[in-house]
Amino acid sequence: MTEQQANHDPIIIVEGVTRIYQVGSNQVHALRGVDMVVPRSIFAAVKGRSGSGKTTLLNIIGGLDRATAGKVILDGRPLDNLSERQMTLMRRHMIGFVFQSFALLPTFSAFENIELPLRIAGVPRRERVERVRRALSVVGLSRWANHRPHELSGGQQQRVAIARALANRPALILADEPTGELDSVTGREILALFRHIVEEEGVTVLMVTHDPKVEEFAHRIYEMVDGRIDRVRDTAVTPFALQQPMAV
Numbered sequence: 001m002t003e004q005q006a007n008h009d010p011i012i013i014v015e016g017v018t019r020i021y022q023v024g025s026n027q028v029h030a031l032r033g034v035d036m037v038v039p040r041s042i043f044a045a046v047k048g049r050s051g052s053g054k055t056t057l058l059n060i061i062g063g064l065d066r067a068t069a070g071k072v073i074l075d076g077r078p079l080d081n082l083s084e085r086q087m088t089l090m091r092r093h094m095i096g097f098v099f100q101s102f103a104l105l106p107t108f109s110a111f112e113n114i115e116l117p118l119r120i121a122g123v124p125r126r127e128r129v130e131r132v133r134r135a136l137s138v139v140g141l142s143r144w145a146n147h148r149p150h151e152l153s154g155g156q157q158q159r160v161a162i163a164r165a166l167a168n169r170p171a172l173i174l175a176d177e178p179t180g181e182l183d184s185v186t187g188r189e190i191l192a193l194f195r196h197i198v199e200e201e202g203v204t205v206l207m208v209t210h211d212p213k214v215e216e217f218a219h220r221i222y223e224m225v226d227g228r229i230d231r232v233r234d235t236a237v238t239p240f241a242l243q244q245p246m247a248v
C-alpha cells in the first residue's frame with residue numbers, strides 16, 4: 001500500500017473509448033468517445049441516467065468487456081495489450097467488484113463469502129482468516145461472521161460484498177449501482193462506508209450510479225450523458241490534494 005500511495009500516476013485513464021453493440025442489424029452506440037482520468041485514493045462517481053452507458057464503461061474499465069475503439073490504462077498498464085488470461089489475473093489481484101444485487105452465495109456464511117476469492121487467489125489459510133476478520137471489522141460486521149445472507153439485512157449484505165471486495169486488497173473497487181436496492185438511510189450508510197475505506201485504506205473507489213445522494217459522499221463526480229463524460233467536478237468533500245490544479 002505504501003508503494004501505491006507514493007505513486008502519483010492516475011489509477012485509471014480512459015481515452016476516446018467507444019463501445020458499439022451489434023443487435024441484429026442495428027448498432028447500439030453505448031459509449032461514444034469517453035475520456036476520463038481518475039486519480040488514486042479518491043471516491044469517484046460516474047453519475048448519469050439509465051441507459052447513458054455507465055455499466056458498459058465500468059465493465060470495460062474492469063476488463064469484463066472490451067472497447068470497440070479507444071484506450072484504457074489501468075495502474076499504468078494498457079488493457080488492450082492483455083490476453084484474456086492476463087486480464088483475469090489483473091482483475092483478481094487489482095480489482096474488487098461490488099454489484100447492485102450483492103451477488104453473495106446463499107449457502108455460505110458472511111465469513112465464507114469473503115474468504116472465497118482469497119481461496120481462489122491461493123492465499124494461505126492463516127492469512128485468509130486474518131484478512132477476512134479485518135475486512136469484517138472495517139465494514140462493522142465482526143459479530144455477523146457466521147450468518148448467512150438471508151439472515152442479514154440488505155445493507156448488511158452489501159457490507160459483506162464490500163468486505164469481500166476489500167479482503168483481496170485491491171487498488172481499485174468498482175461498484176455498479178451499489179445503493180440501487182437499498183432504502184435511502186441504508187444507501188447513505190453504504191456511501192459513507194465507501195468514503196471511509198477510501199480515506200482509511202487508501203483504495204480507489206469508482207462507483208456508477210443514478211443515486212443523487214452520491215453528491216454528499218464522493219470526492220469527484222463524472223457526469224455521463226449519452227455515452228460521453230459531459231462534465232467533471234469536485235464536490236465539497238474533496239480532499240485538499242485534489243484542489244491543486246490538475247496535479248492529478
Ligand SMILES: Nc1ncnc2c1ncn2[C@@H]1O[C@H](COP(=O)(O)OP(=O)(O)O)[C@@H](O)[C@H]1O
Pocket residue numbers: 021022023028029030048049050051052053054055056057
Ligand atoms: N450487451 C448489450 N447488447 C446490446 N445493447 C446493450 C448491451 N449492454 C448495454 N446495451 C445498451 O447500451 C446502452 C448503455 O447501457 P448501459 O451501459 O447498461 O447503461 P446504464 O448502466 O447507464 O444504464 C443502452 O442503450 C443499452 O441498451
Ligand SMILES: [Mg+2]
Pocket residue numbers: 054055056
Ligand atoms: Mg447500469
